[in-house]
Amino acid sequence: MTIQQFSYRFNIINRYKCLHFILEFAPPICYILVMLKNKRIMLLTALTLAVCFALASCAMPGSGGETTFVSGEEYSDDVIPDDSDGTVRVTFPEGFTVSQMAKRLEENGICKADEFRSEANKTEYLSEFGIEIGNPSERAFLLEGYLFPDTYDFYKGESVSSVIKKFLRNTMSRFTDEYKQRAAQLGYSMDEILNLAAIIQQESGGSAEAPRVSSVIHNRLDSPDFRLLQCDATVTYLKGSVKPYFDTDTYFNVYCENYNTYMCEGLPAGPINNPGLTSIKAALYPENTDYYYFLTDSAGVYHYSETYAEHQSKAVEAGLQ
16 A cells, blocks of 8 residues: 555545655654654644554655645645644534624634635635636625535634635535536636525525526526516625625625625626535526526425516415515
């Protein structure tokens, strides 16, 4: 078994580090432990890595060479903060916004909420991760939509840049060639697909309704008869996740004009949350329908309509009018 195989198996359970070594000989475990300690790796992690490396070296007597411990991504930024008192595992539900993520990170002692929101607006990450956004000045939070909702392991007091990069690495790993090709077939960029997916996420909750909700949005976007999407989810986003963090003029004159789909044509300026895979897939593969309207009743049941008259009738039946 090779050292690469050992390191791969180890990193399935350890998501903290990517370490790169160039060794001229196969060292004993004690040497590796000292080297890892100097890198400020936790003892258990260091011991596991050392054993993996030593066992692999036994399989290749006298060998040294260049060795990388990876999990398919480079985690070179994840250095334990000098004042860290351990790690914490945090789960971010699908559909969480940047502001909600910021609050949860602060609650768990990882970084300050305002620092995270500020970092989520830095353009440097776009080029670093190959993110193409055509209207950065119109977006409330530049990386909204690109912070994949998942369970993450962080160091307490971890740098906000390291936190952002963990999210982005996870997100970009989800963008398969199949997804990119499908987006192109539909005439959309991946940025626009995330924008669609975020609305679908909010309107469907990432449920089994997502592909049908997606069909309504796609049908409206494709029809010359529907200038406005008129999605309540965009208004909810503005009020809850944008308005509290910007001055009144900026909020009304920039973000309301560009996000409120009762005012702006087509898609909002950017994603209104960070969607999960179900919603992303639904954006790429909508159900084939002729629906242009939907509503949910008090029991959470979805009702779809092809015409406005039918939609109004169902709204009355559902007690919504």
